[in-house]
Amino acid sequence: MFGLLINPQPQSDESLLGYLQRLAGANGLAGDELIKAFEQAEAGDIAVWFSRFEPPVSWSSVSEELRKPKTKALKVWSLRHKRYCACCLAESAYWKETWDLTLVTTCSLHGVQLQDRCPGCSVKINHGAMLANSCKSCGYLLTEQIVEIPAADSHSAWMTTALEARLSKNFKLGNSGLDALTYEQLHVLSSRLAVRSVRSESTKPLKVAGSGSLEVSRHLAQAAGQVLMNWPRAFRDLLSDLRDARSDGKDWKLTSAFGSIYRDIHHDLEAPCFDFVRSEFESYVKDAWQAPLSKRNRYLSEKTIQDHRWVSIEEAARLTGLLRSFVERLHDHGELESREIAHSSGRKLKVVDVALLRELSLRMQGSVNMRQAAKLRMRPAKSSTQPRKAKTWCALKFKWAPVLAF
Structure with missing residues (x-):
């Protein structure tokens, strides 16, 4: 050429x-x-x-x-x-x-x-x-060193090793997770996690001034390496940190609680190779999100929404088949753990743990209230013989428990 x-x-x-x-x-x-x-x-x-x-x-x-x-x-x-x-x-x-x-x-x-x-x-x-291999300004040979070179930190070194491995002609991609990403895909994921880590309050597009310079790249590489080398624990920690940084008492919506990283995960990282990131985010929501989930959420799976534990009192009553008034009494007596969610309009909503309510509901099956227990005491025995009557009262004694006071 x-x-x-x-x-x-x-x-x-x-x-x-x-x-x-x-x-x-x-x-x-x-x-x-x-x-x-x-x-x-x-x-x-x-x-x-x-x-x-x-x-x-x-x-x-x-x-x-x-x-x-x-x-x-x-x-x-x-x-x-x-x-x-x-x-x-x-x-x-x-x-x-x-x-x-x-x-x-x-x-x-x-x-x-x-x-x-x-x-x-x-x-x-x-x-x-x-x-x-020399400086154009002073002619100094770059192969010579007059100062000590700083050692690499573990997170940046991990990032370098991961990218270098993928540039090798002998590198073979794995079947899932980080091992299945090419160097370009790993860069896309790493850069987004890095920017959200160092700019947790930013809601603007993915922009960092001077990102190509070594000074800025070091910060980004260190932040990305810290999350990815300890995946998925460090990713979950990042989500918690982002939520805490944005908490203002009205963070019951996923979009407002997590900011730009929520869109990153479900829109900008929409390629199938990043499915494991979305899966880990849903796992975090399942374990740590203590607010209702919108049934119209198009990013979360139907199973995650249906199995979500924290719902309103009305929804909890519907899901368990119990009376709303009964659920409210359980809540008022401290039997149910609850959270208070504030809407932007000022309206407040109480949510309860429906999983705990289901456990209470199962324990209450077969239970009787005080009035029913009184009727059982007055029920005559079928036999007039004394031994038969004693046996009946003994059997009834075990049928009374547990007795509800509601």
């Missing part, structure tokens, strides 16, 4: 941008000039060029991003902001494809944070630094 004399083979995990810079350097060209030529090339010419060697997994996706940049707020690839591991550059002298991923902020090989500034002059590095 370029008609160059020297065409070195790319490394199996080499960055496309890094290879273009290395190719330019081998032929005495300016790196930016070759990158511009690649961006303006026809798709067919690029496909033919790729067919001459076996390109790394990322090149097809990165090629599209270079030639037709997407407008998404949180992109999979951060191509404008360069980052690197000085130890890797010193050992292998090429830029790795995973360093271009937005949520990769650590080096899995050396266990340190990636860098995006020149150790000599602290200027942020750009594409030009990839040509000779």
Whole structure:
């Protein structure tokens, strides 16, 4: 495609941008000039060029991003902001494809944070630094270190390892859950969980200023890794934290209680590969949501709505077949656990645990009230013989319990 004399083979995990810079350097060209030529090339010419060697997994996706940049707020690839591991550059002298991923902020090989500034002059590095692995401002070699590199935290390191594994040609997707996600799908899930974790009050679209920069990416990678490496417990903790942060006494609606993450889970993550996220959310609602669920909710399953424990007193009476007045008396006597839900209009609604009411209802089957018990005492025995009469009273004694006082 370029008609160059020297065409070195790319490394199996080499960055496309890094290879273009290395190719330019081998032929005495300016790196930016070759990158511009690649961006303006026809798709067919690029496909033919790729067919001459076996390109790394990322090149097809990165090629599209270079030639037709997407407008998404949180992109999979951060191509404008360069980052690197000085130890890797010193050992292998090429830029790795995973360093271009937005949520990769650590080096899995050396266990340190990636860098995006020149150790000599602290200027942020750009594409030009990839040509000779040196700072374009001061000429400092990026393979040398004059300061200690911070160690990677466990959450960001987990995020890096998970994404790197999916870029390997030998990686095999699992059948379900996180193991079934590609690196692009994992990025989509991770970025949404991360943004909702660090911006719990935000109801705006998924936007984070400077998300491609290493400084911001570190926060996002750490937040996402914290949730995903401890799935599903940490996800449930996140849901509880989001609800607590938004609690204002009127959080009986799921949309108002959980904010944007509720839409993320059921609308923006609607692909079948994210079914396990929705399933875990419904499990959380079943266990922890102590308010009524709307029967018209189109996101929750019918079973979750029907089996939900917390309902109004009127609904509890209908579901159990008991009189409403009787349910109210149980509530007033403290036999039923209840919650008070405030509507935006100011109206208040009492809800009770229908599962507990069902248990009480089962225990009351066969019970008699005081008037019925009195009638049983006055019922004559069928036999006039004394032994038969004693046996009848003995049998009746066990039939009286339990006796209701209502």
